[in-house]
Amino acid sequence: MIVESNVVRFDCIQLDNGATLAPVDVAYETYGELNERKTNGILILHAFSGDAHAAGISHETGKPGWWDNMIGPGKAFDTNRYFVICSNVLGGCRGTTGPSTVNPETGCPYAMSFPVITMGDMVRLQKMLLDSFGIERLLSVSGGSMGGMQALEWAVSYPDRVVSAIPIATTTRHSAQQIAFNEVGRQAIMADPDWNEGNYYGRKPPARGLAVARMVGHITYMSDDSMREKFGRRLRGKENFGFDFDVDFEVESYLRYRGSQFVNRFDANSYLYITKAMDYFDLVNGHGSLAAAFECTRARFLVTSFSSDWLYPSYQSQEIVRALRSRNRDVAYVELLSNYGHDAFLVDVAEQTDLIRGFLASTYEKVQ
Amino acid sequence: MIVESNVVRFDCIQLDNGATLAPVDVAYETYGELNERKTNGILILHAFSGDAHAAGISHETGKPGWWDNMIGPGKAFDTNRYFVICSNVLGGCRGTTGPSTVNPETGCPYAMSFPVITMGDMVRLQKMLLDSFGIERLLSVSGGSMGGMQALEWAVSYPDRVVSAIPIATTTRHSAQQIAFNEVGRQAIMADPDWNEGNYYGRKPPARGLAVARMVGHITYMSDDSMREKFGRRLRGKENFGFDFDVDFEVESYLRYRGSQFVNRFDANSYLYITKAMDYFDLVNGHGSLAAAFECTRARFLVTSFSSDWLYPSYQSQEIVRALRSRNRDVAYVELLSNYGHDAFLVDVAEQTDLIRGFLASTYEKVQ
Numbered sequence: 110m111i112v113e114s115n116v117v118r119f120d121c122i123q124l125d126n127g128a129t130l131a132p133v134d135v136a137y138e139t140y141g142e143l144n145e146r147k148t149n150g151i152l153i154l155h156a157f158s159g160d161a162h163a164a165g166i167s168h169e170t171g172k173p174g175w176w177d178n179m180i181g182p183g184k185a186f187d188t189n190r191y192f193v194i195c196s197n198v199l200g201g202c203r204g205t206t207g208p209s210t211v212n213p214e215t216g217c218p219y220a221m222s223f224p225v226i227t228m229g230d231m232v233r234l235q236k237m238l239l240d241s242f243g244i245e246r247l248l249s250v251s252g253g254s255m256g257g258m259q260a261l262e263w264a265v266s267y268p269d270r271v272v273s274a275i276p277i278a279t280t281t282r283h284s285a286q287q288i289a290f291n292e293v294g295r296q297a298i299m300a301d302p303d304w305n306e307g308n309y310y311g312r313k314p315p316a317r318g319l320a321v322a323r324m325v326g327h328i329t330y331m332s333d334d335s336m337r338e339k340f341g342r343r344l345r346g347k348e349n350f351g352f353d354f355d356v357d358f359e360v361e362s363y364l365r366y367r368g369s370q371f372v373n374r375f376d377a378n379s380y381l382y383i384t385k386a387m388d389y390f391d392l393v394n395g396h397g398s399l400a401a402a403f404e405c406t407r408a409r410f411l412v413t414s415f416s417s418d419w420l421y422p423s424y425q426s427q428e429i430v431r432a433l434r435s436r437n438r439d440v441a442y443v444e445l446l447s448n449y450g451h452d453a454f455l456v457d458v459a460e461q462t463d464l465i466r467g468f469l470a471s472t473y474e475k476v477q
Numbered sequence: 478m479i480v481e482s483n484v485v486r487f488d489c490i491q492l493d494n495g496a497t498l499a500p501v502d503v504a505y506e507t508y509g510e511l512n513e514r515k516t517n518g519i520l521i522l523h524a525f526s527g528d529a530h531a532a533g534i535s536h537e538t539g540k541p542g543w544w545d546n547m548i549g550p551g552k553a554f555d556t557n558r559y560f561v562i563c564s565n566v567l568g569g570c571r572g573t574t575g576p577s578t579v580n581p582e583t584g585c586p587y588a589m590s591f592p593v594i595t596m597g598d599m600v601r602l603q604k605m606l607l608d609s610f611g612i613e614r615l616l617s618v619s620g621g622s623m624g625g626m627q628a629l630e631w632a633v634s635y636p637d638r639v640v641s642a643i644p645i646a647t648t649t650r651h652s653a654q655q656i657a658f659n660e661v662g663r664q665a666i667m668a669d670p671d672w673n674e675g676n677y678y679g680r681k682p683p684a685r686g687l688a689v690a691r692m693v694g695h696i697t698y699m700s701d702d703s704m705r706e707k708f709g710r711r712l713r714g715k716e717n718f719g720f721d722f723d724v725d726f727e728v729e730s731y732l733r734y735r736g737s738q739f740v741n742r743f744d745a746n747s748y749l750y751i752t753k754a755m756d757y758f759d760l761v762n763g764h765g766s767l768a769a770a771f772e773c774t775r776a777r778f779l780v781t782s783f784s785s786d787w788l789y790p791s792y793q794s795q796e797i798v799r800a801l802r803s804r805n806r807d808v809a810y811v812e813l814l815s816n817y818g819h820d821a822f823l824v825d826v827a828e829q830t831d832l833i834r835g836f837l838a839s840t841y842e843k844v845q
Contacts, residue, residue, distance in 0.1 A: 300685035317668035
């Protein structure tokens with residue numbers, strides 16, 4: 110399945126911080142066919158470093174989408190039945206307007222003059238995209254990690270537009286530890302002199318700072334167990350310790366490689382803006398309690414978490430479930446057993462596939 | 478109790494990597510009185526960023542020692558009964574020879590020409606210090622984290638010199654995850670242009686890289702729970718999000734402060750060398766198995782870990798206990814309940830005090 114990204118431009122978007130962004134582009138991909146009544150639309154929401162290329166093989170790069178094991182004919186999000194849409198988030202660097210976009214008023218990239226954005230802003234832009242398709246109600250909104258935050262934001266902000274929501278390995282608000290890990294990443298980027306207060310476009314980007322930030326991220330995405338299985342204390346291309354500061358262990362080599370690769374596909378300023386939006390996200394805000402926040406929701410929920418995920422631990426998903434149940438909302442919860450840590454939602458998909466397939470089928474029946 | 482640091486110089490030390498370091502200084506402090514038979518000596522081993530100032534009030538800085546709540550008259554390590562010694566590790570930057578020391582052959586600091594050192598080297602230097610006191614057998618060796626590694630190394634390398642060992646919140650070898658966190662810290666330092674391949678003495682040190690490294694460290698020293706209790710999502714000096722990249726959350730402020738403060742008391746090259754020594758440490762090396770490594774030991778052991786410590790999780794302490802028991806060694810193990818994460822061995826000392834006091838008293842009875 111060869112797929113192509115599209116870009117749609119909107120005149121402007123109003124942001125939560127009071128600013129207006131004009132114009133605003135959204136990069137997106139679609140898979141499957143929208144039915145006549147437009148009742149089979151599913152919005153897939155990507156995680157922090159994801160993009161609109163969720164499934165199929167990219168016409169441009171030849172690479173599979175980030176959730177290709179979950180989206181396609183016969184897969185969890187079955188494109189023989191459903192029309193699946195995925196867009197790059199506002200503030201991103203993969204086709205949607207973000208800090209690397211040229212500000213038409215100045216002719217220069219926004220850089221740090223880009224307004225600070227929120228999950229609410231990201232979701233508002235997604236709603237504009239859905240409006241352009243004429244889709245009044247989404248059969249489902251689903252995503253893991255930051256994508257799960259957006260699924261929750263959709264269900265609370267646009268209750269009439271969402272039949273079901275599948276937030277995976279996520280939270281209604283970051284804990285101090287989650288904010289702390291994001292802050293370390295931001296500080297690593299801003300400590301790099303090449304960051305230059307965000308003005309590095311057309312020059313040398315803050316590659317070293319961004320690589321360090323990504324290395325921290327990768328540790329948090331894996332579990333102690335999965336790192337042991339994947340690397341253990343194996344040495345890299347040597348029989349004994351080098352007694353120097355070159356790579357000794359395979360895990361060092363992996364982290365350095367992943368850090369350096371990330372620089373080629375991600376913009377450091379987008380890192381700052383998107384992690385800030387995650388840290389700001391708090392579903393309780395303006396509602397007094399999580400249960401009150403869910404008061405207005407009309408969606409069915411399937412909430413999942415992974416046993417070895419210590420970045421978004423199961424207790425955070427269980428808080429969602431408790432609050433929904435306290436308002437008698439329709440919610441199913443499963444903690445999936447996996448060794449893969451937070452990465453599990455991307456890689457350990459067998460049981461996840463069964464769960465989501467069944468949940469979507471029963472939801473789809475109700476709207477037919 | 479006002480205390481002063483002392484420094485003793487040795488002609489040279491042979492290192493595990495084959496090099497010789499000459500001369501070598503050791504900074505140390507002592508508390509209490511050595512008895513006539515020299516049977517009441519206890520060696521305290523500091524953690525990664527610690528130093529020789531373990532107890533009392535420093536004559537020089539007016540600050541209490543890093544384990545002052547555990548060492549002193551009537552405390553866990555009771556200086557009315559025992560003679561307590563603590564020295565700064567080889568490779569350190571607090572009085573003992575390390576990368577910031579001037580190489581007498583060149584007249585310049587060693588910097589990265591300092592030899593890569595091991596836990597074995599650190600312990601060998603401590604043994605030279607003990608020899609200078611004429612202490613043939615230590616009543617106990619004890620420390621948390623990296624200090625615990627040294628306690629284990631002592632028991633295995635010098636079995637006739639150690640009556641008992643108290644390794645706390647430690648491991649016999651770093652897991653891939655532990656290596657990974659250390660590697661991120663090293664990369665953060667080496668990514669800072671001010672690091673300048675280690676040649677920054679007399680110039681601007683790599684303060685930003687070292688601060689980022691320390692921030693990562695602090696997250697790993699605390700638990701998810703203790704960060705929630707200490708910071709939650711509280712904002713710092715503001716009612717609402719700033720919608721900018723200044724400090725919003727208290728946890729951000731704390732991390733930035735601790736990161737920036739660290740630069741004043743720690744040398745970035747010591748960070749590199751000491752974390753490398755921790756990553757290299759593997760008690761199994763040369764023995765085939767952990768049980769075989771403990772075969773030669775003659776010490777009694779008290780092994781403790783903390784329930785919320787995810788950096789040195791309890792399973793690592795339990796591996797020590799299993800291996801010792803498999804050789805029928807005298808070992809007691811307690812997992813202490815604490816919310817403080819890895820920091821618990823420094824701050825949550827009530828139950829730890831009872832345990833250690835009793836263990837030392839019964840050990841001391843046997844040698845009288």
